[in-house]
Amino acid sequence: MTVDDIRAAAARIDGAVVRTPLLPATWAASDRPLWLKPESLQPIGAFKLRGAYNAVARLDERVRRRGVVTYSSGNHAQAVAYAARAFGVEATIVMPDVTPQVKIDNTRGYGAEVVLVPIGQREAAANEIVADRGAVLVPPFDHPDVVAGQGTIGAEIVADLAGVDAVLVPVSGGGLASGIGTAVKALSPRTKVIAVEPELSATTTESLSADAAVDWPVERRARTIADGLRTQPSEFTFAHLREVLDGVVTVSEEQIRSAMAVLARKARLVAEPSGAVSLAAYLSRADQLPSGSTVAVISGGNVDPRLLADVLAERA
Known part of the structure; x- marks a missing residue:
């Protein structure tokens, strides 16, 4: 997967995916200018639409008509359901039974069939459905077309903020960080x-x-x-992460909750916990980060309303 694949993905998803802006965080530290890349503004509320739409669009039409299947904690589920609806094909989504209800409801709202299983069984259950129905699997991160779609975020960041010093990206399965890293390192090596x-x-x-x-x-x-952010890299994404990452930092649960509140109150953005980790690092791990202009990718906003209410109430 290369920057050329990312450029092709950008052309493929143009018009179907929002080209999200870079929002200046005027309330951030003056010596470390900050911009937010709010992927929470996508139609499904998260960056996952980029990779899912690119992957479904790349399928041969005859293959696509057999239906698509995926397994996901929520955002990729919604993305595949949305993309499948756009192409007029059936989607079956396997989700952990601990998934926030808002993500389950949204996925069903796009017309997909949702199958709930224990969190450790979702991939196996999805593969069984693929075998039984002859459908095609669109994995959440372990696929070059998915990663290329996510990489369009990195290309947009470099185009909109030439010379940016640092980009902070949430990581779990590694598709987002692999894609963004590949684009950024090709287009802005420094x-x-x-x-x-x-x-x-x-x-x-x-x-x-x-x-x-x-x-x-x-x-x-x-x-x-x-x-x-409860998954882990595959061999494919880990190989890319080793090549394109300049570092990785961790944040605590309290720091994540605090960042959610800051996004709501100062940036007027609703972020789910996974989407807030990049800002949590900016706010709490400055000593571990590069200096200079920084972009924090806000990867999603599909938060349980009760959780958001609790987070805001804790910091009233």
């Missing part, structure tokens, strides 16, 4: 790409330290409030 993940699901941090992919039990990763 820019540092820093991945951010929860302390309670720090598989990328540990893997890069060991220079080999490590495996955390799903129950261990599921402890974090950031439900969209």
